[in-house]
Amino acid sequence: MGQITAEMVKELRQATGSGIMDCKKVLAEADGDMEKAIDLLRKKGLAKAAKRAGRSTSEGIVYSYIHTGGKLGVLVEINCESDFVAKTDDFIEFAKNIAMHIAAANPAGLTRDDVDASLVEREKEIYKAQMLEEGKPENMIDKIVEGKVEKFYKDVCLMSQQYIKDPQKSIDDLLQETIGKIGENIQIKRFARFQLGE
Amino acid sequence: MGQITAEMVKELRQATGSGIMDCKKVLAEADGDMEKAIDLLRKKGLAKAAKRAGRSTSEGIVYSYIHTGGKLGVLVEINCESDFVAKTDDFIEFAKNIAMHIAAANPAGLTRDDVDASLVEREKEIYKAQMLEEGKPENMIDKIVEGKVEKFYKDVCLMSQQYIKDPQKSIDDLLQETIGKIGENIQIKRFARFQLGE
Numbered sequence: 001m002g003q004i005t006a007e008m009v010k011e012l013r014q015a016t017g018s019g020i021m022d023c024k025k026v027l028a029e030a031d032g033d034m035e036k037a038i039d040l041l042r043k044k045g046l047a048k049a050a051k052r053a054g055r056s057t058s059e060g061i062v063y064s065y066i067h068t069g070g071k072l073g074v075l076v077e078i079n080c081e082s083d084f085v086a087k088t089d090d091f092i093e094f095a096k097n098i099a100m101h102i103a104a105a106n107p108a109g110l111t112r113d114d115v116d117a118s119l120v121e122r123e124k125e126i127y128k129a130q131m132l133e134e135g136k137p138e139n140m141i142d143k144i145v146e147g148k149v150e151k152f153y154k155d156v157c158l159m160s161q162q163y164i165k166d167p168q169k170s171i172d173d174l175l176q177e178t179i180g181k182i183g184e185n186i187q188i189k190r191f192a193r194f195q196l197g198e
Numbered sequence: 199m200g201q202i203t204a205e206m207v208k209e210l211r212q213a214t215g216s217g218i219m220d221c222k223k224v225l226a227e228a229d230g231d232m233e234k235a236i237d238l239l240r241k242k243g244l245a246k247a248a249k250r251a252g253r254s255t256s257e258g259i260v261y262s263y264i265h266t267g268g269k270l271g272v273l274v275e276i277n278c279e280s281d282f283v284a285k286t287d288d289f290i291e292f293a294k295n296i297a298m299h300i301a302a303a304n305p306a307g308l309t310r311d312d313v314d315a316s317l318v319e320r321e322k323e324i325y326k327a328q329m330l331e332e333g334k335p336e337n338m339i340d341k342i343v344e345g346k347v348e349k350f351y352k353d354v355c356l357m358s359q360q361y362i363k364d365p366q367k368s369i370d371d372l373l374q375e376t377i378g379k380i381g382e383n384i385q386i387k388r389f390a391r392f393q394l395g396e
Contacts (some may be wrong), residue, residue, distance in 0.1 A: 061269030062392045063264035071283070073260030075273035077392045086268070192390035194260045194275045 004032055011061035012037055018141050018181070033069045040179055057187045059083045061092065071196040081184040094178045100164070109157035110188060115156060115180065123152050140158070158188065202230055210235055216379070239378075255385045257281045259290065263297035271393040272297045275387040284380045292376045292384070299361070299369065300389050303357035308386060313354060321350050358384065 004027045012023040012034065017039050030036035057079035066073045078095045085091050109115045127148045132143045154160045163169045169177075171188075178185050202225045206345050210232065216239050221292045226289040227235035255277035276293045283289050307313045325346045329339045332343075352358045361367045367375075 049304075058395050059270050060394055061268040062264060062266055062267065062394060064271055064273060066260060066262055070259040073273050075262060075390050077271075077394065079394075098377055175230055188331065190392060192273050192392075193389060194249055195392075196258055196260060196275065196277075197256050 004028055034172050057081055057185050060084045061086050061095055063095035063099050065103055067103055072103055074102045074193045076191040077189040079187040085182055085184045090182055098188060099174060102193050104164045105161050108156040108163055110158050112153045112157055120149060124149060202226055219239055227319040240288055253381050255279055259284050261293035261297050263301055265301055270301055272300045272389060272391045274389040277387050278384040288380055296386060300391050300395045302362045303359050305359055306354040308356050310351045310355055318347060322347060
């Protein structure tokens with residue numbers, strides 16, 4: 001079994017915001033493997049988050065990010081349960097990361113419900129035409145197109161997008177992690193993204 | 199005729215951004231009355247603005263205003279003709295004033311085209327019910343309701359709202375003035391306003 005040093009516990013605490021005892025425990029479980037330990041904590045964080053998912057989020061902040069030069073700006077509303085948490089650095093940091101992600105990744109909506117149906121129809125038509133062009137048998141095309149549409153939604157919806165600063169995670173993963181770390185239910189309620197000349 | 203001093207010309211120039219000769223001329227025309235001189239310049243500004251109205255506005259800035267406490271935020275896109283003007287203090291000041299006005303006055307849209315028709319229908323129903331309640335003759339009601347709807351649009355559309363910092367002007371007046379002062383066509387393109395718990 002790998003040696004669990006105080007340095008490793010400290011590093012894990014800083015990375016995850018979890019308690020000393022939890023960090024020691026998962027590091028032992030993971031044989032000192034930092035990545036594995038983070039995954040274990042994340043799983044525990046997810047368990048915590050699920051319990052919190054029903055709690056009402058009427059507090060929070062409205063946060064803006066203007067990209068250098070002022071040609072691109074984002075406004076987000078992020079909700080939490082208490083005004084106390086809304087004022088913490090961790091929560092504001094989360095809001096900032098979400099705003100910067102939106103600036104960079106340009107999501108079409110929060111979830112698939114927010115994506116314009118005509119946009120999806122257009123994508124479907126393009127996929128179908130591509131398949132026919134490639135000579136794929138017609139009876140396979142619908143299934144392939146369905147898969148492509150799933151991929152399309154994953155790429156354009158904020159919650160399922162790969163997080164720009166850490167593509168191993170989705171934005172939903174980041175949200176669940178933050179809920180676990182902060183200990184309150186959190187919701188990304190809405191966003192606006194204005195780019196000059198769009 | 200009142201005496202036109204260099205001091206007055208300077209004051210008028212600072213207030214309006216107009217040239218020395220224009221300021222001298224309108225001050226003479228207005229018999230040294232500063233308010234009247236500003237009105238005269240505004241009228242000339244309007245004439246200038248009308249000439250500029252057709253020019254394309256593909257430059258500009260995205261500007262945000264977050265109200266103290268972070269519970270209310272506004273994002274606006276303001277367009278102008280050149281990137282040079284987009285970087286001037288006067289233009290940025292205009293964007294800031296518009297963002298703060300939107301935060302305070304909570305417009306429903308830019309112009310009446312942006313106002314949800316069902317919102318207007320609801321207002322109409324309320325007006326009609328009020329008139330009937332007051333015992334107004336039915337044949338007058340439609341005319342009165344029409345007037346009330348006009349007033350409603352004026353109050354909820356950004357361009358026709360009274361400017362918070364100077365209720366004598368509408369936002370459109372402020373826009374035309376700024377066009378006259380800056381010398382480029384300017385357009386308030388879009389805005390988003392998020393208030394917590396809305």
